[in-house]
Amino acid sequence: MKIPSLVRLVLSICAGIILGSAVNIGLILNSSSVIPPPDGADPMHSHIDCPSPQMSIERYPLDAFF
Numbered sequence: 001m002k003i004p005s006l007v008r009l010v011l012s013i014c015a016g017i018i019l020g021s022a023v024n025i026g027l028i029l030n031s032s033s034v035i036p037p038p039d040g041a042d043p044m045h046s047h048i049d050c051p052s053p054q055m056s057i058e059r060y061p062l063d064a065f066f
Contacts, residue, residue, distance in 0.1 A: 003011075
């Protein structure tokens with residue numbers, strides 16, 4: 001049974017997206033062992049020091065720019 005070329009193209013694009021996503025997730029998860037974080041950095045709790053988007057909106061309201 002021959003698969004039409006359009007279906008084959010769509011399936012290959014979906015497979016590429018899934019495979020590429022899996023590779024990217026693997027690279028992100030293993031990046032701290034390949035390139036170690038600098039001394040004093042805690043990669044597991046780095047989000048605590050980042051301001052939330054809500055805080056940024058409260059600090060810089062849009063009407064200040066217009």
